[in-house]
Amino acid sequence: MPEPKRIKVSDSAGVTVVTFADSKIIDEEEIQELGQELYDLVERENHRKFVLNFSHVEFLSSAALGKLISFEKKVSTHDGELILTNIRPEIYEVFAITKLTKLFQIKDDEADALAVL
Amino acid sequence: MTHHNWSHTIQRSLPSRRNAHLESMKEILAKLTQLGWSDRELFGVQMALEESLTNAIRHGNKLDESKRVIMECKVSSERFWLRVEDEGPGFIPADVPDCTKEHNLEACGGRGLMLIRAYMTSVEYNDTGNRVTMEKIRGDESGELVDVST
Numbered sequence: 001m002p003e004p005k006r007i008k009v010s011d012s013a014g015v016t017v018v019t020f021a022d023s024k025i026i027d028e029e030e031i032q033e034l035g036q037e038l039y040d041l042v043e044r045e046n047h048r049k050f051v052l053n054f055s056h057v058e059f060l061s062s063a064a065l066g067k068l069i070s071f072e073k074k075v076s077t078h079d080g081e082l083i084l085t086n087i088r089p090e091i092y093e094v095f096a097i098t099k100l101t102k103l104f105q106i107k108d109d110e111a112d113a114l115a116v117l
Numbered sequence: 118m119t120h121h122n123w124s125h126t127i128q129r130s131l132p133s134r135r136n137a138h139l140e141s142m143k144e145i146l147a148k149l150t151q152l153g154w155s156d157r158e159l160f161g162v163q164m165a166l167e168e169s170l171t172n173a174i175r176h177g178n179k180l181d182e183s184k185r186v187i188m189e190c191k192v193s194s195e196r197f198w199l200r201v202e203d204e205g206p207g208f209i210p211a212d213v214p215d216c217t218k219e220h221n222l223e224a225c226g227g228r229g230l231m232l233i234r235a236y237m238t239s240v241e242y243n244d245t246g247n248r249v250t251m252e253k254i255r256g257d258e259s260g261e262l263v264d265v266s267t
Contacts, residue, residue: 026167028135059160061167062229090160097235098228099217 006034009041015117016047017110025060035067039074048080051113055086065098072104081105083113123191123198124152131170131186133178133203138170138186145190152194154255161236162197162253166190168229169201169249177203177247197253207246 008019018038022030041047052068075082083105087095095101107113125148131137145166146159154162170186178184184204191198213227234240237251 026139028171059163061164061171062232063171065228090157094164094232098231 004037004040006030007037012051012110012114015049015051015114016041017051017053019053020056023056023058025057025064028063031061031063031067034064035070038067038071042071042074042078042080048075048078049117050075050080050082051110051117052082052084053086053110054084054088054091057091058088060091060094062098065094065100069100069103081117083107083117085110085113121191121196121198122193123196124148124193125191127188127190127192129188131174131188132182133174133180133184133186134182135174135180137174138166138188141188141190142166142170145192148192149197152192154194154197158253158255164236165197165199165233165251165253168233169199169251172229172249173201173203173205176208177205179205195255198251200248200250202248205247207243207248209246210242 006021008021010017018041020034022034025031025034041050072082085107086109087106092101092106095104095106107116127141127145127148129141131141142163146163149159149162170188173186174180178186186204187200187202189200210230213230216228216231233249233251236253238254238257240249240251242249
């Protein structure tokens with residue numbers, strides 16, 4: 001597998017922890033790459049439990065939200081689990097406005113997420 | 118638009134290709150920073166710019182490079198005003214599915230419109246639906262607080 005460009009991946013006791021390389025997730029080609037790199041973790045590398053750590057993310061567009069929704073769907077279809085963490089207030093507000101706080105499981109930080117996965 | 122003492126007017130005719138709006142968006146945000154807008158306020162303005170310009174390029178003009186997106190933006194220390202027009206057939210905003218409904222959460226593509234409404238003080242479409250005009254007045258309550266309990 002080539003090294004992913006849009007995400008950094010690590011393992012914590014069997015849980016795949018993903019951080020984002022970009023602080024502003026806007027560029028459409030980068031969003032496509034981001035989606036593909038996330039899907040590959042499920043489909044090619046058979047990861048099932050995920051923490052997406054948003055600590056680096058300062059801005060994201062609705063196109064990026066769409067990708068995250070597709071990723072959540074993919075993880076669910078493969079009986080996996082996904083938790084989002086470390087979301088700063090501005091970004092949390094975007095999830096709240098679009099009611100995606102109902103779709104995604106969100107925890108304050110990685111430790112909280114790892115405790116329930 | 119009521120009379121207002123604008124500090125800058127930025128007009129651009131953008132080609133309908135991916136990311137064509139990024140440079141203009143940066144320019145507008147830089148002007149607002151100079152005018153004293155906070156990072157928190159700029160977040161909402163950037164969302165409105167990103168979503169309205171991307172909608173026009175991608176959904177309005179369908180990435181057809183023979184079509185242009187006309188952007189006019191006025192800024193001051195108190196207000197941000199934006200008009201975006203594309204050459205597409207337009208759409209009826211009321212017909213876009215409500216993305217906050219449980220059954221639309223995963224499928225809906227109207228999230229961008231919802232974000233624009235949340236962060237701007239006013240948003241209006243022309244009858245054809247190919248031109249959107251929006252304004253943010255600093256200090257208004259729209260988009261500042263979201264009740265996440267509902």
